[in-house]
């Protein structure tokens with residue numbers, strides 16, 4: 211009996227030390243980004259108890275093993291065999307009942323956390339999300355707004371209805387904890403209740419192509435009044451955008467062009483549009499061409515027609531755009547100088 215008492219005490223001491231060590235290393239809590247959503251609370255709660263369970267189970271295995279190796283080691287001159295024994299009903303019952311109970315507790319904790327994460331608020335607002343190589347687009351159907359930044363009002367559940375126009379992407383804001391795949395041909399739902407005003411980022415968490423690492427857009431949790439102000443501002447901008455240039459810019463956001471083309475001269479997967487209109491473009495075959503309307507329109511409809519030096523013609527997907535839409539995009543590209 212004495213051994214059991216000693217081992218029991220050692221297991222508890224070791225479990226506490228292991229937990230303290232993990233906590234010190236930042237694994238228990240500090241490693242996480244801030245908790246910016248209601249859903250993150252129950253997920254972090256589960257995580258915390260998991261660290262506790264890990265600390266205890268680690269000690270439960272390592273301490274008796276080390277204790278036996280040291281205390282019951284073979285003494286000098288002892289050549290006898292180990293004691294032979296067969297069956298122990300009490301032990302069998304104990305090691306069946308305890309794990310059964312543990313698994314039930316774990317199942318309860320898991321379903322509780324899942325239930326909290328998925329809790330539906332009937333007053334949730336709906337925002338449509340479109341994922342495309344390599345950017346996110348957010349549409350507010352109630353207000354007729356399309357934006358490449360996701361603005362959310364604090365303390366209000368939103369449900370994102372997400373679609374992909376090409377491959378599988380994954381919507382992940384670490385501060386919200388919850389992650390959801392976006393699969394072509396399907397609408398996936400993502401519910402979140404932001405609780406902390408701040409600027410975050412949505413990152414694509416599913417390797418989706420060459421510029422996957424750059425597939426990130428701003429996520430801004432606003433106070434209710436800032437959110438309303440943003441909506442009003444966007445609606446006004448949408449009205450002002452009725453010009454061809456404005457419509458063209460909206461089209462480049464909506465079709466995800468700006469996931470590959472920068473408008474400020476920086477290099478991305480595709481050539482920048484800054485100063486493109488009217489410039490002389492070097493082609494892969496060594497010739498040059500002046501970027502007039504005809505060239506731009508041809509490049510948009512079929513980027514493979516003329517290959518720009520230094521870029522791969524295979525990455526730009528084909529688009530079906532009306533002649534008017536093309537003209538609007540070209541009008542917009544012309545403003546970039």
Ligand SMILES: [Cu+2]
Nearest residue numbers: 379414418425
């Ligand atoms: Cu992606």
